Amino acid sequence: NAGVTQTPKFQVLKTGQSMTLQCAQDMNHEYMSWYRQDPGMGLRLIHYSVGAGITDQGEVPNGYNVSRSTTEDFPLRLLSAAPSQTSVYFCASSFSDSGGTEAFFGQGTRLTVV
Amino acid sequence: GESVGLHLPTLSVQEGDNSIINCAYSNSASDYFIWYKQESGKGPQFIIDIRSNMDKRQGQRVTVLLNKTVKHLSLQIAATQPGDSAVYFCAENIRDQFYFGTGTSLTVIP
Numbered sequence: 001n002a003g004v005t006q007t008p009k010f011q012v013l014k015t016g017q018s019m020t021l022q023c024a025q026d027m028n029h030e031y032m033s034w035y036r037q038d039p040g041m042g043l044r045l046i047h048y049s050v051g052a053g054i055t056d057q058g059e060v061p062n063g064y065n066v067s068r069s070t071t072e073d074f075p076l077r078l079l080s081a082a083p084s085q086t087s088v089y090f091c092a093s094s095f096s097d098s099g100g101t102e103a104f105f106g107q108g109t110r111l112t113v114v
Numbered sequence: 115g116e117s118v119g120l121h122l123p124t125l126s127v128q129e130g131d132n133s134i135i136n137c138a139y140s141n142s143a144s145d146y147f148i149w150y151k152q153e154s155g156k157g158p159q160f161i162i163d164i165r166s167n168m169d170k171r172q173g174q175r176v177t178v179l180l181n182k183t184v185k186h187l188s189l190q191i192a193a194t195q196p197g198d199s200a201v202y203f204c205a206e207n208i209r210d211q212f213y214f215g216t217g218t219s220l221t222v223i224p
Binding site for chain 1: 150155160211217
């Protein structure tokens with residue numbers, strides 16, 4: 001089973017460039033989310049989706065867009081990359097948005113903005 | 115934002131000993147908590163969860179204790195093994211969002 005797959009694993013961007021981080025899950029999970037992980041700050045929620053066609057903002061949404069056209073895919077778009085967006089990004093999925101079920105994380109995308 | 119903190123950023127234990135990792139949370143509306151393990155270069159891995167209507171939950175070699183009076187959560191690992199070396203995060207669920215602590219780095223000494 002693939003679980004949650006993130007691509008790419010590593011990326012270097014120049015300030016102002018845009019890019020899309022891909023996330024796909026094959027577990028038919030309704031709930032998907034994106035986090036960023038910075039040293040000493042744990043994981044912070046960027047955006048999340050409770051189902052196809054539905055997205056919402058998390059704790060740190062500025063500078064990021066998401067869409068959920070299918071149950072399987074939840075891409076994260078950086079519109080104009082900034083050095084402050086240098087981080088490790090994790091995508092996660094679970095059956096439920098209200099807890100009580102296991103949440104699965106991808107392996108992460110390490111992004112550097114120069 | 116919500117505050118989920120850990121008492122100790124690092125913890126070293128001898129192989130075979132029990133480990134206890136603590137976590138404090140600040141929002142009494144939190145109704146669900148999860149402990150995650152993250153090994154270097156990997157994504158967080160679910161360990162165990164607990165709902166706010168429970169005080170204790172046990173898994174394989176792990177136990178989570180929840181004290182709602184003092185808003186404290188702990189993860190106990192029995193007979194700690196070298197493979198348990200990792201960073202451990204607690205997370206609380208509030209209104210469909212998870213808030214993570216900064217993590218405790220556990221090192222198991224052979």
